[in-house]
Amino acid sequence: MKLEKGTIFGDYTLVEKKGDGSTAEVWECYNSAGVSKAIKIFAPYNLLDDYSKELIKEEFEKSRNLIHPNLVIPEEYIEYNNIPAIVMPLLEKSMWQEFLFRQGNINERNGKYKAGVFSEHYSVLLMNNIAKALRFLHQNSLIHNDIKPANILINKSNEDNDVEFYLTDFGITREIRDTIIRQTSRHNSLTFAYAAPEKLRGHSSTISSDVFSLGASIYELVFGADVKVPVGQILNNNGVLNFSSSHYSEPFLNLLNRMMEKEPNKRISIEEIIELSQSYLNKGSWPISRPEIQSQSTTGTSNFENYISHKSPEDFNIPKKKYKKTNGKDKEILLGKKWLIAVVVGSVLILSLFIYLYYGANFLKDNNINLIKINDKMYLVEKDGKVGIMDNNEEFIVPLEYESGEISGNNVKLYKDGKYEYIKIK
Numbered sequence: 001m002k003l004e005k006g007t008i009f010g011d012y013t014l015v016e017k018k019g020d021g022s023t024a025e026v027w028e029c030y031n032s033a034g035v036s037k038a039i040k041i042f043a044p045y046n047l048l049d050d051y052s053k054e055l056i057k058e059e060f061e062k063s064r065n066l067i068h069p070n071l072v073i074p075e076e077y078i079e080y081n082n083i084p085a086i087v088m089p090l091l092e093k094s095m096w097q098e099f100l101f102r103q104g105n106i107n108e109r110n111g112k113y114k115a116g117v118f119s120e121h122y123s124v125l126l127m128n129n130i131a132k133a134l135r136f137l138h139q140n141s142l143i144h145n146d147i148k149p150a151n152i153l154i155n156k157s158n159e160d161n162d163v164e165f166y167l168t169d170f171g172i173t174r175e176i177r178d179t180i181i182r183q184t185s186r187h188n189s190l191t192f193a194y195a196a197p198e199k200l201r202g203h204s205s206t207i208s209s210d211v212f213s214l215g216a217s218i219y220e221l222v223f224g225a226d227v228k229v230p231v232g233q234i235l236n237n238n239g240v241l242n243f244s245s246s247h248y249s250e251p252f253l254n255l256l257n258r259m260m261e262k263e264p265n266k267r268i269s270i271e272e273i274i275e276l277s278q279s280y281l282n283k284g285s286w287p288i289s290r291p292e293i294q295s296q297s298t299t300g301t302s303n304f305e306n307y308i309s310h311k312s313p314e315d316f317n318i319p320k321k322k323y324k325k326t327n328g329k330d331k332e333i334l335l336g337k338k339w340l341i342a343v344v345v346g347s348v349l350i351l352s353l354f355i356y357l358y359y360g361a362n363f364l365k366d367n368n369i370n371l372i373k374i375n376d377k378m379y380l381v382e383k384d385g386k387v388g389i390m391d392n393n394e395e396f397i398v399p400l401e402y403e404s405g406e407i408s409g410n411n412v413k414l415y416k417d418g419k420y421e422y423i424k425i426k
Helices: 050-063 095-103 120-139 174-184 207-223 231-236 250-259 270-283 304-308 343-365
Strands: 012-020 024-031 036-042 076-080 083-088 152-154 165-167 292-294 301-303 323-326 329-332 369-373 378-383 386-391 396-402 404-408 411-416 419-424
Touching: 012 036, 050 076, 050 083, 095 152, 095 207, 120 165, 120 207, 120 250, 120 270, 207 231, 207 250, 207 270, 250 270, 378 396, 378 404, 386 404, 396 411
Parallel strands: none
Antiparallel strands: 012 024, 024 036, 036 083, 076 083, 152 165, 292 301, 323 329, 369 378, 378 386, 386 396, 404 411, 411 419
């Protein structure tokens, strides 16, 4: 059956093609009452067998009962001239169409897409809405298996704060896609560009695979990345993706990076994505958390709080000082040789020792203090939930007023009130 503007398909008149894929075409249409809808017509140029049509109808019956504010809920299953179709609400456009619209004339840039066409708030809202839809599907034992910008729809394209995102095509299972593919001799049903690395290696789809595909979709949209080579394939070939951008904050880019971990067991969960993105949307800033830093005694990275907790000062090789445990408590003993000295000189030394022990060593004895070595002269200090920098003389060169810290070589990044600043240690 030839589909074009004005074609009558049952009770619906086709107006404009909105998209097509390996299994179907999507058209804007209107019914006999003049109400605009979207209609997804399966294999319009190849008649499907009864088994395939029954599969589509069964999935329609299941998905029509999956009511969620961020899902496009199918409204009607019809067959016309033995061609199955599903009628849905009509939304303005897909994210892929919006992406192309915002790119403008790419011929002026030698066919290259530009980054940063979506604000961080817009991108986080998309992430949050679609993650909530995915959580709902996963709770109902459904894996989407084909998340891509073309399957994310929007209700309007003007203001960032007034847009809502919807996930579609969730009821079309891999079995339906593959069944249609076999009968129509079209391309493989898997959208490779956004597929998780494990799927490209031949493994079955999982909840974590959906997380990767959502991350890959957002990655393309915010970076203007050309995914002619699937990002999952790049990772499988031990390639590295670029997550640096002047358009977006470091916490957002880190979150996106965690969604696109190569190994599924290392990816962030849907629940945590929703929690972090919702906090950003509520407060306008990312939640402060203990950043990961490179451990100096073990390989890999470890959480700052876990790394410096339960440490005593001797673990950090503070020079010119020696510690021992007496009755379970650390006490500092000033090293020195016994010399015969004059009474006056001895009195001065004893007084100096008393002052040092009281004001200096008392600080290090405190069970609430945790240290990590920056270099031979400086230490990152945490006490009572506050972070600062102290030198070998136990003097603070940066006061205890920051919420967390991160060491990178001889540089320290200190976080406070949702912001950070670099401290260069010489």
